Each structure stands twice: as structure tokens, then as C-alpha cells.
């Protein structure tokens with residue numbers, strides 16, 4: 001008897017392009033949302049775009065969070081208790097969007113995603129990436145009801161935020177390799193559609209690398225489209241597997257060992273060079289990944305990330321401990337092996 005089934009939740013409206021922030025109100029009307037809006041943001045995005053967002057909302061309240069954490073989610077829930085919001089508006093980079101995503105899930109309301117940086121592919125995904133102690137949760141939530149990604153706003157953000165978004169997409173190559181490996185060795189559920197979409201997204205982005213240059217709004221357009229596509233792959237999969245493998249485990253560990261030194265996207269990019277080498281050795285695709293990163297100005301070395309070689313090696317040897325996700329790192333690699341891979345790829 002055939003018993004397979006799937007439930008895919010996707011945003012209803014995706015507004016992407018020049019000046020679409022002005023259409024936020026129309027996008028909300030189209031969703032028939034009721035009740036007060038609660039804007040969840042972090043300090044810089046609030047300063048940059050908070051007023052333009054609030055001007056299109058009826059009687060908005062704002063919660064400013066500094067981080068993506070369970071306590072930040074509680075802060076939002078506390079504000080929500082007084083406001084009783086009908087929906088949330090997530091404004092900013094990956095951290096406030098992840099916080100709002102999880103808070104919306106807790107509160108049982110929808111949210112709308114308004115990214116101020118093309119720095120990560122959580123803009124559309126239905127997961128929140130939240131650290132807790134020695135571990136890092138990929139928490140199931142709902143994807144946004146709508147996404148309003150204004151390329152004018154994204155292009156005004158510091159260039160390194162856009163290159164971080166590119167690197168988060170380039171890391172899909174190794175994430176999908178890890179996912180396939182986990183299917184072969186651990187019988188992990190794998191989606192051909194989500195895997196293919198994730199890989200294709202990375203390929204299309206790399207093929208456009210020549211057009212991804214600072215000061216060009218078209219760069220934000222190309223990167224934001226890829227971020228949406230990668231987020232859809234995660235929604236199809238019902239997990240972050242299409243976009244998060246061992247390179248992400250290394251990055252999550254770096255967040256603990258060397259906090260706030262580099263952007264998420266840049267860390268996963270460097271992680272991807274290392275894990276591609278582990279997958280396929282000297283003759284594999286690690287040079288292509290490194291060159292793709294370099295071509296869009298993303299770091300390719302520990303020094304480029306602003307972290308010490310020792311910190312990088314510690315992250316590489318302990319990354320497998322952070323989450324129960326089978327990857328090329330399996331039960332861990334030795335310090336000697338870590339030094340060899342990092343040296344062979346010129347990461348240290």
C-alpha cells in the first residue's frame with residue numbers, strides 16, 4: 001500500500017526588487033491579517049528601516065532584540081503579552097528573523113519577513129537556528145506568510161553582508177553532499193527535489209558571479225533570488241539539510257569558540273572548502289568552491305575570517321559534537337587530520 005505523504009508550507013507572497021518596501025502595506029492587506037502588528041528587529045535595522053515599516057502599519061509595537069537566542073524569544077513573548085499581536089513583522093538580518101520566526105510559532109501567529117541584508121538564506125525558511133549551551137538547534141517553525149525584500153535597501157547594506165549571503169548559498173554544494181552521504185550511510189530521509197533545487201541555486205549564483213559586484217543593485221537582486229530559492233528548498237525538505245551540512249557545524253562551533261568575529265555566511269563558506277576536501281580529496285572541487293568564494297570577495301582563510309588557526313582547528317575537530325546530524329565529519333576527525341586538511345586547502 002502507498003503511504004507516503006508530505007506537507008510543504010511556503011510563503012504566499014514574495015515581493016522582491018527595487019522599492020518593494022513601499023508595498024509592505026499592500027502585501028499585508030493581501031494576507032487579510034488582523035490585530036496589532038509587533039515589529040521584531042535588532043538595533044541597526046530598526047534605525048535604518050524601522051520607521052518606514054511602522055509607517056505602513058496600524059498601531060505597531062516594536063521589540064528590539066540583540067541576538068537569536070531562547071531568551072530573545074522570551075523577550076518578544078513578554079512584549080507580546082501586553083500587545084496581543086495579530087502578527088509579527090521580522091525586520092533585519094538573520095538573527096531578528098530567526099527570533100521572530102520562533103516567537104511567532106510560540107504565539108501561534110504568522111509573521112512577515114523584511115530582510116535588511118542579503119546575508120543568509122533564513123529569509124524564507126521554516127526553521128530557526130538557535131544556539132543553546134553546547135548545542136545548536138534547528139527549530140521547526142513556520143516560514144513567513146510574506147517576504148518583502150527591497151533590493152534598494154539590501155544594496156545599501158555593507159558589501160560584506162551580501163558576500164556572506166553568497167557564501168551561505170555556495171555552501172549548499174557541500175550541504176547536499178553531506179545529506180546524500182547521510183542517506184547512504186544512515187538511511188536519512190532525502191528529497192531529490194530539495195537537493196536538486198539547493199544545488200541548482202548554488203550553480204546559478206556561481207554562474208552569475210561576474211555580475212555580483214559592490215555598488216550594483218543587481219547584485220542584491222541575484223543574491224536575494226538565490227536566498228529565497230534556498231529557503232524554499234529547506235521548506236520542501238522540512239529541514240535545513242539542503243543548506244546545512246558539516247560546513248555549518250564548523251560555523252556553529254566557531255560561533256561558540258570565537259564569537260562575533262565573522263559573519264555566519266563567511267564562516268560556512270570557509271567550512272565548505274574544508275568539507276569538500278574531506279569529501280573528495282585533493283582532486284575534488286575544493287578549489288572551485290574557494291575560487292567561487294574569492295570571486296565574490298568572501299574570505300577563504302581563517303585569517304580572512306579574523307580567527308586564529310588554533311580556533312579553526314578546534315572548531316573542525318569538535319564540530320561533530322554540536323548536533324546529531326550525520327555528515328562527512330561523522331564521529332569527528334583528529335587534530336592531525338584537521339591540520340592536514342586546513343593546510344592543504346590554504347585555510348591556515
Ligand SMILES: NC(=O)C1=CN([C@@H]2O[C@H](COP(=O)(O)OP(=O)(O)OC[C@H]3O[C@@H](n4cnc5c(N)ncnc54)[C@H](O)[C@@H]3O)[C@@H](O)[C@H]2O)C=CC1
Nearest residue numbers: 044093094095116117119120121122125127128129157264
Ligand atoms: N533559519 C535559517 O534557516 C537560517 C538562519 N541563519 C542564521 O542567521 C544568522 C546570520 O545572519 P546575519 O544576517 O549574518 O546576522 P545578523 O542578524 O546578526 O546581521 C549581521 C549584522 O548586520 C547588521 N545589518 C543588518 N542589516 C543591515 C543594513 N542594512 N545595514 C547595516 N548593517 C546591517 C546587523 O545589525 C548585524 O550587526 C545566524 O544566526 C544564522 O544561524 C542563517 C541561515 C539560515
Ligand SMILES: O=C(CO)COP(=O)(O)O
Nearest residue numbers: 121129138240243244248
Ligand atoms: O544556516 C542555515 C542554512 O543556511 C541553517 O542553519 P542550521 O545549521 O541551524 O540548520
Ligand SMILES: [Zn+2]
Nearest residue numbers: 121168248268
Ligand atoms: Zn547558513
